[in-house]
Amino acid sequence: MNYPNIVKGSFINRPNRFIAYVQILSGDGEEKTVICHVKNTGRCKELLLPGVTVLLQYHPEASVLGRKTEYSLIGVYKKREEDTLLINMDSQAPNLAAYEWILGSESVCDVKREVTYGQSRFDLAFQLIGKDESGCVTRTPAFMEVKGVTLENNNHALFPDAPTIRGIKHIEELIHAKNDGYEAYLLFVIQMKGMTGFSPNEETQPEFKEALKKALAAGVHVLAYDCQITENSMIVDQPVPLNLD
Numbered sequence: 612m613n614y615p616n617i618v619k620g621s622f623i624n625r626p627n628r629f630i631a632y633v634q635i636l637s638g639d640g641e642e643k644t645v646i647c648h649v650k651n652t653g654r655c656k657e658l659l660l661p662g663v664t665v666l667l668q669y670h671p672e673a674s675v676l677g678r679k680t681e682y683s684l685i686g687v688y689k690k691r692e693e694d695t696l697l698i699n700m701d702s703q704a705p706n707l708a709a710y711e712w713i714l715g716s717e718s719v720c721d722v723k724r725e726v727t728y729g730q731s732r733f734d735l736a737f738q739l740i741g742k743d744e745s746g747c748v749t750r751t752p753a754f755m756e757v758k759g760v761t762l763e764n765n766n767h768a769l770f771p772d773a774p775t776i777r778g779i780k781h782i783e784e785l786i787h788a789k790n791d792g793y794e795a796y797l798l799f800v801i802q803m804k805g806m807t808g809f810s811p812n813e814e815t816q817p818e819f820k821e822a823l824k825k826a827l828a829a830g831v832h833v834l835a836y837d838c839q840i841t842e843n844s845m846i847v848d849q850p851v852p853l854n855l856d
Contacts, residue, residue: 612707614685614843616669620645622687625659628652631684633665647682650701651761654773657689658700658761664688666842686842689763698761698803699838699845705759705800706734708838712847713737713755720750728754731784739794753794756781760801760835762812768801768835768851769812771819782822786829797826799835801851808854809835824855 620633623644631647647667649655659665666686673681685701706724714722719737726736735755743749762772771778785795799809811820827833835851 612704612711612845614668616671617685617843618667618669618682619842620665620667622659622661622663622665624661625649630680631659631665633667633682633684635667645682646680647684648678648680649684650703651684652702653761655700655761657772658687658698660690663690686840696763696803696805697840697842698763699840700761700802701845702759704845705757705802708845708847709755709757709798709800710735712836719753726754729784729787731756731781733781733784733788751794752792753796754785754788755796755798756785757798757800760799760809761803763803763806766805766807767854768799768803768806768809768837769815770799770809771812771816774816775819779819779822782819782826782831785831786826789830795826795831797823797831797833799833800847801835801837802840802845804837804840804848806837806851808852810854820855827855 618635620635623632625631631649632644633647634644637643667682668685670681686699689696689698718740722737726733733754734757737753738750739753741749760768760770762769789795811823813820835853836847837849837851839846839848
């Protein structure tokens with residue numbers, strides 16, 4: 612997935628979950644402060660610190676579309692002791708990136724987005740293509756729920772960054788789908804590169820870790836993949852080891 616019209620800025624503050632103030636350079640080289648829509652309603656306190664470099668997407672058609680802001684905050688350079696890590700923090704990006712990724716697989720077909728099942732709406736539904744013992748082509752229905760990951764500690768990705776009752780509910784629905792004969796997948800899209808592993812954030816929500824263990828025991832496929840990140844793109848890339856210890 613790609614972002615046109617990317618602008619760099621310096622983060623000032625975030626008065627609420629939905630907007631932030633960022634300082635950028637105008638076309639004539641003058642500094643100005645702009646109001647941005649934050650495309651992530653999570654806390655992100657470890658990312659959005661005063662003075663950090665952030666990435667904004669400029670929307671030249673904002674007034675035509677009735678947008679309240681001309682800019683969306685979609686990425687941040689996280690300062691670490693040894694380096695600076697580029698993180699995509701657009702909470703809408705993982706679903707689209709996962710959709711593009713799964714479309715590239717030869718073992719799936721009939722991919723659909725936002726499909727209702729039970730009391731939940733899963734991000735993706737598709738048919739798994741295989742062969743039975745006689746060599747005949749088979750198709751097995753499957754669901755996938757996608758979670759974006761922006762929290763890391765010492766090159767280890769963690770989810771969630773805040774308690775999520777909704778996330779546990781999705782896991783429970785995936786277990787129900789598996790018991791009903793569907794294949795079920797939980798995909799963690801790590802919105803950065805260079806992670807050595809992925810774990811549920813037990814310190815923040817131990818119940819999520821227990822739900823994840825229950826899902827694995829029920830046969831739900833739990834996957835974690837990192838992404839190739841640039842200032843104007845994000846592509847699902849390589850698997851990252853899952854660590855539940």
